[in-house]
Amino acid sequence: MTRRIVANPASSNRIRVIFDHEDSTVEAALESVDGLAADSRAELIEATSELSQLIGLEKVKAFIYEIYALLIIYKKRQALGLKTADQVLHMIFKGNPGTGKTTVARLLGKIFNKMGVLSKGHLIEVERADLVGEYIGHTALKTREHVKKALGGILFIDEAYSLARGGEKDFGKEAIDTLVKSMEDHKNEFILILAGYSAEMDQFLLMNPGLPSRFPIQLMFEDYSVEQLMEIAHQMLRQREYRMSPAAAEKMRQHLIQQVRTPFHSFSNARYIRNMIEKAIRRQAVRLLSAHTLDKDVLMTLESSDYQFGEQDR
Numbered sequence: 196m197t198r199r200i201v202a203n204p205a206s207s208n209r210i211r212v213i214f215d216h217e218d219s220t221v222e223a224a225l226e227s228v229d230g231l232a233a234d235s236r237a238e239l240i241e242a243t244s245e246l247s248q249l250i251g252l253e254k255v256k257a258f259i260y261e262i263y264a265l266l267i268i269y270k271k272r273q274a275l276g277l278k279t280a281d282q283v284l285h286m287i288f289k290g291n292p293g294t295g296k297t298t299v300a301r302l303l304g305k306i307f308n309k310m311g312v313l314s315k316g317h318l319i320e321v322e323r324a325d326l327v328g329e330y331i332g333h334t335a336l337k338t339r340e341h342v343k344k345a346l347g348g349i350l351f352i353d354e355a356y357s358l359a360r361g362g363e364k365d366f367g368k369e370a371i372d373t374l375v376k377s378m379e380d381h382k383n384e385f386i387l388i389l390a391g392y393s394a395e396m397d398q399f400l401l402m403n404p405g406l407p408s409r410f411p412i413q414l415m416f417e418d419y420s421v422e423q424l425m426e427i428a429h430q431m432l433r434q435r436e437y438r439m440s441p442a443a444a445e446k447m448r449q450h451l452i453q454q455v456r457t458p459f460h461s462f463s464n465a466r467y468i469r470n471m472i473e474k475a476i477r478r479q480a481v482r483l484l485s486a487h488t489l490d491k492d493v494l495m496t497l498e499s500s501d502y503q504f505g506e507q508d509r
């Protein structure tokens with residue numbers, strides 16, 4: 196992929212990166228970056244290739260490459276004594292369960308670490324119960340503790356809207372205030388990502404008008420299509436050195452079509468696929484215990500009888 200970096204006429208301080216798909220290597224882009232040590236170059240290629248391997252998520256990927264290109268260009272600008280603006284990298288991730296939010300956050304940590312934005316790049320994942328305490332002052336203490344653990348990396352708050360659940364008197368508000376203060380006290384030392392369902396996160400931001408400007412980056416993680424879910428299934432199987440017979444794949448596809456069509460039920464996207472595959476692998480093992488031949492092909496193949504779908508499979 197070659198990148199053309201053009202000024203966006205709509206806003207003078209924004210740079211847009213356009214991707215041409217003929218050349219899909221990150222190497223090409225990194226080749227020309229001076230001052231990037233060979234080992235960190237290799238690690239960066241690895242970290243971004245993990246991101247490229249994720250199925251779908253096109254908007255998320257395009258955005259991350261944009262940031263990444265910007266950081267590379269800033270290094271070049273700095274080397275030539277040109278100005279670079281401070282980037283605020285705190286983010287909101289919106290999306291349903293199993294759409295890849297935690298996975299992308301973990302990869303971002305690695306990428307930003309290789310880019311020199313984060314000194315460690317680890318991910319600390321917390322939820323309301325980890326931050327909110329039981330008495331006055333307890334919440335600030337607990338929240339600060341997690342911020343401290345996240346320094347040099349990413350603090351990822353799942354179902355962040357639940358912090359505003361109890362209104363003004365709730366300790367959740369104290370957690371939000373403490374987080375906002377920590378973002379100022381530890382500017383550039385960690386990245387805060389707030390994640391949750393789209394509608395709830397929108398509501399949460401409306402109720403906390405000081406927040407949107409502190410989180411200039413909002414990424415939407417869309418539900419996967421049946422085709423994408425099938426691709427994810429094939430990829431997960433390949434990674435485990437399994438595959439499925441055409442009949443098994445068709446059975447899975449028909450089941451998924453039904454699942455995504457059923458309104459108002461919580462379908463956990465790629466996590467559902469992972470659970471489905473792990474269950475099928477266990478059933479195959481039981482089936483194979485009484486099999487006569489156990490050659491490589493038999494050991495690797497999931498048959499349609501290995502997929503059994505019950506009501507609880509959501």
Ligand SMILES: Nc1ncnc2c1ncn2[C@@H]1O[C@H](COP(=O)(O)OP(=O)(O)OP(=O)(O)O)[C@@H](O)[C@H]1O
Nearest residue numbers: 249250291292293294295296297298427465466469
């Ligand atoms: N695009 C993708 N390609 C391949 N695998 C994926 C993709 N998205 C998610 N997965 C896999 O699905 C599983 C669930 O993903 P993840 O935990 O990142 O979802 P999430 O959005 O954080 O869910 P939740 O909101 O429930 O925490 C993981 O095993 C992950 O590797």
Ligand SMILES: [Mg+2]
Nearest residue numbers: 296297298353
């Ligand atoms: Mg998650």
